[in-house]
Amino acid sequence: MKKCIVIGGGIAGLTSAVYLSKSGIKTEVIESKNKLGGRAYSIKDRENKTVIDNGQHILMGCYKETLKFISLINASDNFFYQRQLFIPFINSNSEIHYLEATKLFYPLNLFIGLLNHSFLNFSEKISLTTFFIKLAFSKNVDLNKLTVEEWLICEKQNENIRKTFWEIICVGTLNSGTKNASAQIFKDILKKMFLDGNFSSTLIIPQKGLSETYCQPANNYINKMGNKISLNENIIELKIENNSVTKIITDKRIIEDFDFVISAVPLTALTKFYSGDEIKNISLEYSCIISIHIWLKINKLKNKFYGLINSPIHWVFNHDDHITLVISDANYLIKKSNDEIIDMCFAELKKYIKTKREDIIDYKIIKEKSATFIPNVENLNKRQTTKTKINNLFLAGDWTDTGLPATLEGAVISGKKATDLILKTC
Ligand SMILES: Cc1cc2nc3c(=O)[nH]c(=O)nc-3n(C[C@H](O)[C@H](O)[C@H](O)COP(=O)(O)OP(=O)(O)OC[C@H]3O[C@@H](n4cnc5c(N)ncnc54)[C@H](O)[C@@H]3O)c2cc1C
Numbered sequence: 001m002k003k004c005i006v007i008g009g010g011i012a013g014l015t016s017a018v019y020l021s022k023s024g025i026k027t028e029v030i031e032s033k034n035k036l037g038g039r040a041y042s043i044k045d046r047e048n049k050t051v052i053d054n055g056q057h058i059l060m061g062c063y064k065e066t067l068k069f070i071s072l073i074n075a076s077d078n079f080f081y082q083r084q085l086f087i088p089f090i091n092s093n094s095e096i097h098y099l100e101a102t103k104l105f106y107p108l109n110l111f112i113g114l115l116n117h118s119f120l121n122f123s124e125k126i127s128l129t130t131f132f133i134k135l136a137f138s139k140n141v142d143l144n145k146l147t148v149e150e151w152l153i154c155e156k157q158n159e160n161i162r163k164t165f166w167e168i169i170c171v172g173t174l175n176s177g178t179k180n181a182s183a184q185i186f187k188d189i190l191k192k193m194f195l196d197g198n199f200s201s202t203l204i205i206p207q208k209g210l211s212e213t214y215c216q217p218a219n220n221y222i223n224k225m226g227n228k229i230s231l232n233e234n235i236i237e238l239k240i241e242n243n244s245v246t247k248i249i250t251d252k253r254i255i256e257d258f259d260f261v262i263s264a265v266p267l268t269a270l271t272k273f274y275s276g277d278e279i280k281n282i283s284l285e286y287s288c289i290i291s292i293h294i295w296l297k298i299n300k301l302k303n304k305f306y307g308l309i310n311s312p313i314h315w316v317f318n319h320d321d322h323i324t325l326v327i328s329d330a331n332y333l334i335k336k337s338n339d340e341i342i343d344m345c346f347a348e349l350k351k352y353i354k355t356k357r358e359d360i361i362d363y364k365i366i367k368e369k370s371a372t373f374i375p376n377v378e379n380l381n382k383r384q385t386t387k388t389k390i391n392n393l394f395l396a397g398d399w400t401d402t403g404l405p406a407t408l409e410g411a412v413i414s415g416k417k418a419t420d421l422i423l424k425t426c
Contacts, residue, residue, distance in 0.1 A: 001026050002426055004260040005248055007235050010038020011408055012396040013264030014218040015069050015415030021225035022072070023423055028227065030250065032234040035211065036219060039371065040408065042209025048295050048322065048362055051209035055291045055368050056317050056324050062192040062200035063409040065416055075217035080304065082202035085113060089168075089307045090316075092351045096306075106198040107136075119164040119309060128165065131155050135187065136195050143183035145377060151183035164309055171314055172307075174405045175287045175328045175372045185375045185405055205304060205317075235273045244391045262418045264396040266370070267384075276389055282382045284399060286370035288334050292325040292345050295361040299323065301353065313348050325349075330367075338365045372406035373399050386417045394418040
Protein backbone atom coordinates (compact mmCIF):
# COMPACT_ATOMS: atom_id res chain seq x y z
CA MET A 1 0.00 0.00 0.00
CA LYS A 2 1.32 3.46 -0.96
CA LYS A 3 1.83 5.99 1.84
CA CYS A 4 1.64 9.78 1.88
CA ILE A 5 2.79 12.21 4.53
CA VAL A 6 0.74 15.42 4.60
CA ILE A 7 2.55 18.33 6.26
CA GLY A 8 0.12 20.80 7.86
CA GLY A 9 -3.30 20.29 9.39
CA GLY A 10 -5.06 23.38 8.00
CA ILE A 11 -8.04 22.88 5.69
CA ALA A 12 -5.76 22.23 2.66
CA GLY A 13 -3.89 19.43 4.47
CA LEU A 14 -7.10 17.99 5.90
CA THR A 15 -8.67 17.95 2.42
CA SER A 16 -5.68 16.07 1.00
CA ALA A 17 -5.74 13.59 3.89
CA VAL A 18 -9.50 12.99 3.60
CA TYR A 19 -9.38 12.33 -0.16
CA LEU A 20 -6.23 10.19 0.14
CA SER A 21 -7.95 8.18 2.89
CA LYS A 22 -11.04 7.80 0.69
CA SER A 23 -8.84 6.42 -2.08
CA GLY A 24 -7.17 3.86 0.16
CA ILE A 25 -3.76 5.55 0.41
CA LYS A 26 -2.14 5.20 3.84
CA THR A 27 -1.93 8.74 5.16
CA GLU A 28 -0.39 10.60 8.07
CA VAL A 29 -0.97 14.30 8.75
CA ILE A 30 1.80 16.02 10.70
CA GLU A 31 0.82 19.31 12.32
CA SER A 32 3.19 21.48 14.35
CA LYS A 33 0.53 23.00 16.62
CA ASN A 34 -1.55 21.24 19.27
CA LYS A 35 -4.71 21.62 17.20
CA LEU A 36 -5.97 21.32 13.65
CA GLY A 37 -7.37 24.15 11.51
CA GLY A 38 -4.36 26.38 10.74
CA ARG A 39 -5.77 29.85 10.09
CA ALA A 40 -9.39 28.74 10.63
CA TYR A 41 -9.96 27.37 14.14
CA SER A 42 -11.88 28.10 17.32
CA ILE A 43 -10.98 28.41 20.98
CA LYS A 44 -12.92 28.47 24.22
CA ASP A 45 -12.91 31.87 25.87
CA ARG A 46 -12.76 30.75 29.50
CA GLU A 47 -13.92 33.97 31.16
CA ASN A 48 -17.06 34.21 29.04
CA LYS A 49 -17.55 30.44 28.58
CA THR A 50 -18.01 31.01 24.84
CA VAL A 51 -16.45 29.32 21.83
CA ILE A 52 -14.97 31.97 19.52
CA ASP A 53 -13.22 31.69 16.17
CA ASN A 54 -9.77 33.13 15.47
CA GLY A 55 -11.67 34.98 12.73
CA GLN A 56 -15.22 34.83 11.45
CA HIS A 57 -15.33 32.73 8.27
CA ILE A 58 -18.02 32.92 5.60
CA LEU A 59 -18.43 30.47 2.76
CA MET A 60 -20.44 31.02 -0.40
CA GLY A 61 -22.64 28.83 -2.55
CA CYS A 62 -19.91 29.02 -5.21
CA TYR A 63 -17.49 27.17 -2.84
CA LYS A 64 -18.34 23.95 -4.67
CA GLU A 65 -15.28 21.91 -3.63
CA THR A 66 -15.52 23.03 0.00
CA LEU A 67 -19.17 21.97 0.12
CA LYS A 68 -18.27 18.55 -1.36
CA PHE A 69 -15.49 18.15 1.23
CA ILE A 70 -17.85 19.15 4.04
CA SER A 71 -20.44 16.69 2.82
CA LEU A 72 -17.85 13.89 2.59
CA ILE A 73 -16.82 14.40 6.23
CA ASN A 74 -20.49 14.51 7.21
CA ALA A 75 -20.37 18.12 8.42
CA SER A 76 -22.96 19.79 6.16
CA ASP A 77 -25.40 20.24 9.05
CA ASN A 78 -22.87 22.41 10.89
CA PHE A 79 -23.59 25.34 8.56
CA PHE A 80 -26.42 27.81 8.02
CA TYR A 81 -27.37 28.16 4.32
CA GLN A 82 -29.10 31.22 2.82
CA ARG A 83 -31.81 30.43 0.28
CA GLN A 84 -30.94 33.49 -1.75
CA LEU A 85 -28.51 36.36 -1.41
CA PHE A 86 -29.47 38.59 1.52
CA ILE A 87 -27.15 41.17 3.06
CA PRO A 88 -28.39 43.80 5.51
CA PHE A 89 -26.23 46.93 5.30
CA ILE A 90 -26.18 49.63 7.98
CA ASN A 91 -25.06 53.22 7.47
CA SER A 92 -23.66 55.63 10.03
CA ASN A 93 -27.18 56.89 10.83
CA SER A 94 -28.09 53.38 11.91
CA GLU A 95 -30.41 52.93 8.91
CA ILE A 96 -30.66 49.42 7.49
CA HIS A 97 -30.77 48.82 3.73
CA TYR A 98 -31.09 45.33 2.32
CA LEU A 99 -29.25 43.91 -0.65
CA GLU A 100 -31.53 41.04 -1.44
CA ALA A 101 -32.14 38.78 -4.41
CA THR A 102 -35.86 38.88 -5.18
CA LYS A 103 -38.13 35.87 -5.60
CA LEU A 104 -37.92 36.13 -9.40
CA PHE A 105 -36.02 33.52 -11.36
CA TYR A 106 -32.23 33.65 -11.75
CA PRO A 107 -30.49 35.83 -12.97
CA LEU A 108 -33.31 38.39 -12.98
CA ASN A 109 -33.70 38.03 -9.20
CA LEU A 110 -30.09 39.15 -8.64
CA PHE A 111 -30.33 42.07 -11.04
CA ILE A 112 -33.60 43.30 -9.53
CA GLY A 113 -31.94 42.88 -6.13
CA LEU A 114 -29.11 45.15 -7.26
CA LEU A 115 -31.58 47.67 -8.67
CA ASN A 116 -33.33 47.81 -5.30
CA HIS A 117 -30.07 48.56 -3.47
CA SER A 118 -30.98 51.87 -1.89
CA PHE A 119 -27.50 53.36 -1.52
CA LEU A 120 -27.37 53.99 -5.26
CA ASN A 121 -29.31 56.49 -7.34
CA PHE A 122 -31.13 55.46 -10.51
CA SER A 123 -28.29 56.16 -12.95
CA GLU A 124 -25.81 54.36 -10.65
CA LYS A 125 -28.09 51.32 -10.58
CA ILE A 126 -28.17 51.30 -14.38
CA SER A 127 -24.40 51.64 -14.50
CA LEU A 128 -24.01 48.68 -12.08
CA THR A 129 -26.46 46.54 -14.06
CA THR A 130 -24.67 47.38 -17.33
CA PHE A 131 -21.42 46.31 -15.67
CA PHE A 132 -22.85 42.88 -14.80
CA ILE A 133 -24.38 42.39 -18.25
CA LYS A 134 -21.02 43.19 -19.83
CA LEU A 135 -19.29 40.83 -17.38
CA ALA A 136 -21.67 38.01 -18.31
CA PHE A 137 -20.82 38.31 -22.00
CA SER A 138 -17.11 39.18 -21.71
CA LYS A 139 -14.93 36.25 -22.67
CA ASN A 140 -11.15 36.53 -22.71
CA VAL A 141 -10.57 40.12 -21.69
CA ASP A 142 -7.05 40.32 -20.23
CA LEU A 143 -7.13 42.31 -17.00
CA ASN A 144 -3.84 40.97 -15.68
CA LYS A 145 -2.12 44.33 -15.49
CA LEU A 146 -4.97 46.37 -13.97
CA THR A 147 -5.99 46.94 -10.39
CA VAL A 148 -9.68 46.57 -9.49
CA GLU A 149 -10.01 50.34 -9.18
CA GLU A 150 -8.49 50.95 -12.64
CA TRP A 151 -10.88 48.41 -14.13
CA LEU A 152 -13.93 49.88 -12.38
CA ILE A 153 -13.04 53.37 -13.59
CA CYS A 154 -12.68 52.05 -17.16
CA GLU A 155 -16.14 50.51 -16.73
CA LYS A 156 -17.62 53.86 -15.64
CA GLN A 157 -18.32 52.90 -12.03
CA ASN A 158 -18.39 56.28 -10.26
CA GLU A 159 -16.96 57.02 -6.82
CA ASN A 160 -20.20 56.35 -4.94
CA ILE A 161 -20.70 52.90 -6.55
CA ARG A 162 -17.05 52.09 -5.92
CA LYS A 163 -17.31 53.13 -2.26
CA THR A 164 -20.73 51.78 -1.30
CA PHE A 165 -20.73 48.59 -3.36
CA TRP A 166 -17.45 47.55 -4.96
CA GLU A 167 -15.10 48.31 -2.07
CA ILE A 168 -17.22 46.16 0.26
CA ILE A 169 -17.35 43.24 -2.20
CA CYS A 170 -13.62 43.54 -2.96
CA VAL A 171 -12.45 43.71 0.66
CA GLY A 172 -14.92 40.99 1.64
CA THR A 173 -13.77 38.54 -1.01
CA LEU A 174 -10.08 39.40 -1.43
CA ASN A 175 -9.17 40.92 1.97
CA SER A 176 -7.65 43.70 -0.07
CA GLY A 177 -8.96 47.05 -1.28
CA THR A 178 -9.78 48.00 -4.88
CA LYS A 179 -6.62 50.13 -5.16
CA ASN A 180 -4.34 47.13 -4.59
CA ALA A 181 -6.10 43.95 -5.76
CA SER A 182 -5.76 42.52 -9.27
CA ALA A 183 -8.71 43.09 -11.60
CA GLN A 184 -8.25 39.66 -13.19
CA ILE A 185 -8.79 37.61 -10.01
CA PHE A 186 -11.67 39.91 -9.00
CA LYS A 187 -13.36 39.41 -12.36
CA ASP A 188 -12.96 35.63 -12.07
CA ILE A 189 -14.56 35.48 -8.64
CA LEU A 190 -17.37 37.88 -9.57
CA LYS A 191 -18.29 35.48 -12.35
CA LYS A 192 -18.27 32.53 -9.96
CA MET A 193 -20.30 34.41 -7.35
CA PHE A 194 -22.90 36.21 -9.41
CA LEU A 195 -23.09 34.50 -12.80
CA ASP A 196 -23.16 30.82 -11.93
CA GLY A 197 -26.67 30.18 -10.65
CA ASN A 198 -28.72 31.43 -7.73
CA PHE A 199 -27.06 29.33 -5.03
CA SER A 200 -23.54 30.56 -5.92
CA SER A 201 -24.21 34.07 -4.60
CA THR A 202 -25.63 32.91 -1.26
CA LEU A 203 -23.69 33.09 1.99
CA ILE A 204 -23.03 30.06 4.18
CA ILE A 205 -22.14 30.58 7.84
CA PRO A 206 -20.67 28.10 10.32
CA GLN A 207 -23.16 27.44 13.14
CA LYS A 208 -20.55 26.29 15.67
CA GLY A 209 -16.92 27.09 16.39
CA LEU A 210 -14.74 26.32 13.35
CA SER A 211 -12.86 23.48 15.05
CA GLU A 212 -16.11 21.67 15.74
CA THR A 213 -17.56 22.64 12.35
CA TYR A 214 -14.96 20.99 10.12
CA CYS A 215 -11.70 20.04 11.96
CA GLN A 216 -13.24 17.45 14.27
CA PRO A 217 -15.35 15.84 11.49
CA ALA A 218 -12.26 15.67 9.21
CA ASN A 219 -10.24 14.16 12.07
CA ASN A 220 -12.99 11.56 12.66
CA TYR A 221 -13.11 10.66 8.96
CA ILE A 222 -9.32 10.24 8.70
CA ASN A 223 -9.21 8.09 11.86
CA LYS A 224 -12.21 6.01 10.74
CA MET A 225 -10.35 5.18 7.53
CA GLY A 226 -7.46 3.83 9.65
CA ASN A 227 -5.17 6.82 9.15
CA LYS A 228 -3.34 9.05 11.58
CA ILE A 229 -2.94 12.67 12.63
CA SER A 230 0.13 13.64 14.66
CA LEU A 231 -0.07 16.97 16.48
CA ASN A 232 2.74 18.96 18.15
CA GLU A 233 5.29 17.74 15.61
CA ASN A 234 7.30 20.21 13.57
CA ILE A 235 8.83 19.35 10.19
CA ILE A 236 12.43 20.55 10.23
CA GLU A 237 13.88 19.30 6.93
CA LEU A 238 13.13 17.29 3.80
CA LYS A 239 16.16 15.22 2.70
CA ILE A 240 16.29 15.00 -1.08
CA GLU A 241 18.23 12.32 -2.96
CA ASN A 242 17.99 11.51 -6.68
CA ASN A 243 15.31 14.15 -7.07
CA SER A 244 12.99 12.54 -4.51
CA VAL A 245 12.24 13.23 -0.86
CA THR A 246 13.76 10.24 0.95
CA LYS A 247 13.64 11.36 4.59
CA ILE A 248 11.42 13.71 6.56
CA ILE A 249 13.13 15.06 9.63
CA THR A 250 10.84 16.29 12.39
CA ASP A 251 11.61 17.55 15.89
CA LYS A 252 10.65 14.05 17.15
CA ARG A 253 11.80 11.47 14.58
CA ILE A 254 13.10 10.68 11.09
CA ILE A 255 10.46 9.28 8.74
CA GLU A 256 11.55 7.06 5.84
CA ASP A 257 8.55 4.82 5.13
CA PHE A 258 6.55 6.91 2.65
CA ASP A 259 6.07 7.27 -1.09
CA PHE A 260 4.67 10.81 -1.39
CA VAL A 261 4.78 14.10 0.51
CA ILE A 262 2.24 16.90 0.32
CA SER A 263 3.30 20.19 1.81
CA ALA A 264 0.13 22.05 2.87
CA VAL A 265 1.81 24.88 4.78
CA PRO A 266 2.10 28.59 3.90
CA LEU A 267 5.09 29.67 1.80
CA THR A 268 6.87 31.19 4.83
CA ALA A 269 6.71 27.81 6.63
CA LEU A 270 7.70 25.82 3.51
CA THR A 271 10.93 27.81 3.01
CA LYS A 272 12.05 26.69 6.48
CA PHE A 273 12.23 23.00 5.51
CA TYR A 274 12.52 23.02 1.69
CA SER A 275 14.85 25.15 -0.41
CA GLY A 276 13.99 24.12 -3.97
CA ASP A 277 14.86 26.55 -6.79
CA GLU A 278 11.19 27.26 -7.51
CA ILE A 279 10.59 28.89 -4.13
CA LYS A 280 14.06 30.35 -3.54
CA ASN A 281 13.97 34.13 -3.13
CA ILE A 282 10.21 34.46 -3.38
CA SER A 283 8.05 35.96 -0.69
CA LEU A 284 4.46 37.14 -0.61
CA GLU A 285 2.96 40.19 1.05
CA TYR A 286 0.13 39.50 3.47
CA SER A 287 -2.95 41.28 4.64
CA CYS A 288 -4.18 41.33 8.25
CA ILE A 289 -7.71 40.59 9.52
CA ILE A 290 -8.73 41.78 12.98
CA SER A 291 -11.65 40.20 14.85
CA ILE A 292 -13.14 41.91 17.87
CA HIS A 293 -15.39 39.67 19.94
CA ILE A 294 -17.70 41.68 22.18
CA TRP A 295 -20.04 40.49 24.95
CA LEU A 296 -22.98 42.88 25.42
CA LYS A 297 -25.43 43.23 28.33
CA ILE A 298 -28.31 43.24 25.85
CA ASN A 299 -27.91 42.25 22.22
CA LYS A 300 -30.58 44.00 20.14
CA LEU A 301 -29.34 42.81 16.74
CA LYS A 302 -31.95 40.84 14.77
CA ASN A 303 -30.03 39.54 11.73
CA LYS A 304 -27.17 37.04 11.67
CA PHE A 305 -24.78 39.63 10.25
CA TYR A 306 -24.56 43.18 8.87
CA GLY A 307 -22.28 44.95 6.41
CA LEU A 308 -21.25 48.43 7.55
CA ILE A 309 -21.19 51.17 4.92
CA ASN A 310 -18.24 53.59 5.04
CA SER A 311 -16.86 52.27 8.31
CA PRO A 312 -13.42 50.83 9.17
CA ILE A 313 -15.43 47.89 10.54
CA HIS A 314 -16.60 45.84 7.59
CA TRP A 315 -18.95 43.30 9.18
CA VAL A 316 -20.77 42.67 12.45
CA PHE A 317 -21.73 39.03 13.12
CA ASN A 318 -24.42 38.28 15.65
CA HIS A 319 -23.76 35.11 17.69
CA ASP A 320 -26.54 35.91 20.22
CA ASP A 321 -24.27 35.52 23.29
CA HIS A 322 -21.65 37.81 21.70
CA ILE A 323 -21.03 39.81 18.54
CA THR A 324 -17.95 39.74 16.33
CA LEU A 325 -16.67 42.78 14.46
CA VAL A 326 -14.47 42.09 11.44
CA ILE A 327 -11.90 44.50 10.07
CA SER A 328 -10.36 43.17 6.86
CA ASP A 329 -7.43 44.63 4.91
CA ALA A 330 -6.18 45.81 8.29
CA ASN A 331 -2.39 46.19 7.87
CA TYR A 332 -2.78 49.85 8.78
CA LEU A 333 -3.95 48.81 12.27
CA ILE A 334 -1.26 46.21 13.06
CA LYS A 335 0.80 48.63 15.15
CA LYS A 336 -2.19 50.14 16.96
CA SER A 337 -2.66 49.03 20.56
CA ASN A 338 -5.76 47.08 21.61
CA ASP A 339 -6.94 50.16 23.52
CA GLU A 340 -6.77 52.28 20.37
CA ILE A 341 -8.60 49.62 18.32
CA ILE A 342 -11.36 49.15 20.88
CA ASP A 343 -11.85 52.93 21.22
CA MET A 344 -12.34 53.14 17.47
CA CYS A 345 -14.79 50.20 17.58
CA PHE A 346 -16.83 51.77 20.40
CA ALA A 347 -17.13 55.01 18.43
CA GLU A 348 -18.34 53.09 15.34
CA LEU A 349 -20.78 50.90 17.30
CA LYS A 350 -22.31 54.01 18.83
CA LYS A 351 -23.05 55.44 15.37
CA TYR A 352 -24.01 52.24 13.57
CA ILE A 353 -25.89 50.11 16.10
CA LYS A 354 -26.50 52.64 18.88
CA THR A 355 -24.52 50.68 21.45
CA LYS A 356 -23.00 52.56 24.38
CA ARG A 357 -19.73 51.75 26.08
CA GLU A 358 -21.59 50.87 29.31
CA ASP A 359 -23.49 48.12 27.38
CA ILE A 360 -20.27 46.17 26.91
CA ILE A 361 -19.39 43.46 29.41
CA ASP A 362 -16.12 42.25 27.89
CA TYR A 363 -14.18 42.08 24.63
CA LYS A 364 -11.33 40.15 23.02
CA ILE A 365 -9.25 41.27 20.03
CA ILE A 366 -7.56 38.73 17.73
CA LYS A 367 -5.13 40.11 15.13
CA GLU A 368 -4.28 37.65 12.34
CA LYS A 369 -1.36 39.52 10.78
CA SER A 370 -0.78 37.12 7.88
CA ALA A 371 -4.41 36.17 7.28
CA THR A 372 -4.21 35.99 3.48
CA PHE A 373 -1.67 36.93 0.81
CA ILE A 374 -2.52 40.14 -1.05
CA PRO A 375 -3.85 39.20 -4.51
CA ASN A 376 -2.04 41.97 -6.34
CA VAL A 377 -0.43 41.49 -9.74
CA GLU A 378 3.09 40.85 -8.32
CA ASN A 379 1.99 38.23 -5.76
CA LEU A 380 -0.25 36.38 -8.20
CA ASN A 381 2.72 35.86 -10.52
CA LYS A 382 4.67 34.20 -7.69
CA ARG A 383 2.13 31.45 -6.94
CA GLN A 384 3.52 27.92 -7.39
CA THR A 385 1.99 24.92 -9.12
CA THR A 386 1.07 21.72 -7.27
CA LYS A 387 3.79 19.73 -8.97
CA THR A 388 7.34 20.57 -7.90
CA LYS A 389 10.67 19.66 -9.50
CA ILE A 390 10.95 16.90 -6.91
CA ASN A 391 9.24 13.71 -8.12
CA ASN A 392 7.29 12.83 -4.97
CA LEU A 393 6.75 16.31 -3.46
CA PHE A 394 3.47 18.17 -4.09
CA LEU A 395 2.39 21.61 -2.91
CA ALA A 396 -0.99 22.56 -1.48
CA GLY A 397 -2.25 25.56 0.47
CA ASP A 398 -4.26 28.67 -0.32
CA TRP A 399 -1.17 30.46 -1.67
CA THR A 400 -0.55 27.93 -4.47
CA ASP A 401 -1.76 28.58 -8.00
CA THR A 402 -5.46 27.77 -7.72
CA GLY A 403 -6.73 30.79 -9.66
CA LEU A 404 -8.69 31.79 -6.54
CA PRO A 405 -7.83 34.23 -3.77
CA ALA A 406 -6.61 32.89 -0.41
CA THR A 407 -9.85 31.37 0.82
CA LEU A 408 -11.14 28.11 2.24
CA GLU A 409 -12.27 27.17 -1.28
CA GLY A 410 -8.81 27.89 -2.71
CA ALA A 411 -7.20 25.82 0.06
CA VAL A 412 -9.61 22.90 -0.46
CA ILE A 413 -9.05 22.94 -4.23
CA SER A 414 -5.27 22.95 -3.68
CA GLY A 415 -5.48 19.95 -1.33
CA LYS A 416 -7.68 18.03 -3.75
CA LYS A 417 -5.41 18.84 -6.69
CA ALA A 418 -2.37 17.46 -4.85
CA THR A 419 -4.26 14.25 -4.06
CA ASP A 420 -5.48 13.88 -7.66
CA LEU A 421 -1.91 14.17 -8.96
CA ILE A 422 -0.73 11.50 -6.52
CA LEU A 423 -3.59 9.18 -7.48
CA LYS A 424 -2.65 9.57 -11.15
CA THR A 425 0.86 8.28 -10.44
CA CYS A 426 -0.33 5.28 -8.34
C1 LIG B 1 -9.15 35.95 10.40
C2 LIG B 1 -9.35 35.21 9.09
C3 LIG B 1 -10.58 35.30 8.46
C4 LIG B 1 -10.77 34.63 7.24
N1 LIG B 1 -12.00 34.65 6.65
C5 LIG B 1 -12.24 33.86 5.58
C6 LIG B 1 -13.56 33.75 5.06
O1 LIG B 1 -14.50 34.35 5.56
N2 LIG B 1 -13.76 32.93 3.99
C7 LIG B 1 -12.73 32.22 3.43
O2 LIG B 1 -12.98 31.48 2.47
N3 LIG B 1 -11.47 32.32 3.90
C8 LIG B 1 -11.19 33.11 4.97
N4 LIG B 1 -9.92 33.19 5.47
C9 LIG B 1 -8.82 32.49 4.77
C10 LIG B 1 -8.73 31.01 5.16
O3 LIG B 1 -8.76 30.85 6.56
C11 LIG B 1 -7.42 30.45 4.63
O4 LIG B 1 -7.35 30.68 3.24
C12 LIG B 1 -7.29 28.94 4.87
O5 LIG B 1 -7.61 28.61 6.20
C13 LIG B 1 -5.85 28.50 4.56
O6 LIG B 1 -5.74 27.13 4.78
P1 LIG B 1 -4.38 26.36 4.47
O7 LIG B 1 -4.61 24.95 4.86
O8 LIG B 1 -3.93 26.66 3.09
O9 LIG B 1 -3.25 27.01 5.42
P2 LIG B 1 -3.18 27.10 7.01
O10 LIG B 1 -4.53 27.24 7.57
O11 LIG B 1 -2.20 28.17 7.32
O12 LIG B 1 -2.59 25.69 7.48
C14 LIG B 1 -1.23 25.39 7.47
C15 LIG B 1 -0.93 24.48 8.66
O13 LIG B 1 0.43 24.04 8.56
C16 LIG B 1 0.97 23.99 9.87
N5 LIG B 1 2.44 24.06 9.76
C17 LIG B 1 3.20 25.12 9.40
N6 LIG B 1 4.52 24.79 9.42
C18 LIG B 1 4.58 23.49 9.78
C19 LIG B 1 5.66 22.58 9.97
N7 LIG B 1 6.94 22.95 9.81
N8 LIG B 1 5.38 21.31 10.37
C20 LIG B 1 4.07 20.91 10.54
N9 LIG B 1 3.03 21.75 10.37
C21 LIG B 1 3.25 23.01 9.99
C22 LIG B 1 0.35 25.23 10.53
O14 LIG B 1 0.44 25.15 11.95
C23 LIG B 1 -1.07 25.18 10.01
O15 LIG B 1 -1.91 24.42 10.85
C24 LIG B 1 -9.69 33.88 6.66
C25 LIG B 1 -8.45 33.83 7.30
C26 LIG B 1 -8.28 34.47 8.51
C27 LIG B 1 -6.95 34.36 9.22
